[in-house]
């Protein structure tokens with residue numbers, strides 16, 4: 658482990674640590690307007706939501722790292738008290754990146770990025786047509802966090818109108834693969850939140866898990882199970898009992914033997930194919946020192962396939 662004292666570091670070094678360790682960060686594409694009526698658009702990834710009643714979001718238009726001056730977004734917000742914040746999708750991210758260029762204050766980044774300004778319902782700043790998620794906002798509070806280069810400012814904004822594209826909503830929920838959001842990581846890295854990057858974990862609001870402290874020692878200290886896997890095992894409400902274990906073994910014994918090769922190479926192949934039934938058959942029937950190893954690998958596959966009870970039963974069969 659490396660240890661750092663921020664007081665002994667340069668500001669760019671501190672910034673590099675923060676943006677490397679805190680991520681992926683959602684990106685606010687912030688639209689404002691100056692008192693002179695010049696439109697402004699810029700991305701801000703020090704951004705999140707902080708409450709639903711009232712709906713609050715916050716982002717940080719920091720002082721410039723190079724000379725400590727304030728950004729146009731900050732100045733416009735102070736002048737007018739209004740902005741529109743939109744989510745950034747993969748489709749528009751390269752245009753958003755162009756909008757982040759340090760153009761002079763009288764340059765409209767809608768023109769530079771080619772993104773389309775459309776009227777808002779309540780506030781004066783324009784919305785970005787191409788973004789499927791837009792929030793009209795009123796500035797509630799601007800908190801200044803310092804007056805040096807790269808000092809932050811926290812703009813706390815209340816959302817007064819949401820605009821959401823119908824085609825990203827399924828059963829009332831915004832579907833991650835449809836909205837295809839991107840987020841910011843360290844250096845030039847972004848992260849696309851779709852496809853394999855997306856997974857689900859049931860929220861333990863009603864069904865509270867047993868917790869890692871209730872895992873048997875052998876499972877908790879296993880060299881072969883990751884923290885993620887232990888967490889999944891600890892998320893069940895009740896450890897399977899002996900009866901369930903007996904039924905499980907019986908079910909596999911009673912089933913007609915399937916046609917499959919019974920050697921170690923075949924086991925590896927079934928694992929790769931994620932064929933849990935064949936992997937379990939193999940593990941239950943192998944009569945050798947490899948049995949525990951096969952049961953663990955089968956349990957890992959069961960967790961990957963979201964079959965946590967099965968994973969427990971397999972681990973309970975270890976000797």
Ligand SMILES: Cc1cc2nc3c(=O)[nH]c(=O)nc-3n(C[C@H](O)[C@H](O)[C@H](O)COP(=O)(O)O)c2cc1C
Nearest residue numbers: 699700701702703717718719728729730757758759
């Ligand atoms: C993806 C991305 C995220 C950014 N996040 C921030 C941020 O959180 N805070 C900040 O001050 N600047 C951030 N920037 C830099 C600003 O977008 C940049 O300084 C921009 O020129 C500010 O524009 P403005 O002066 O028109 O407000 C980010 C840039 C990119 C590309």
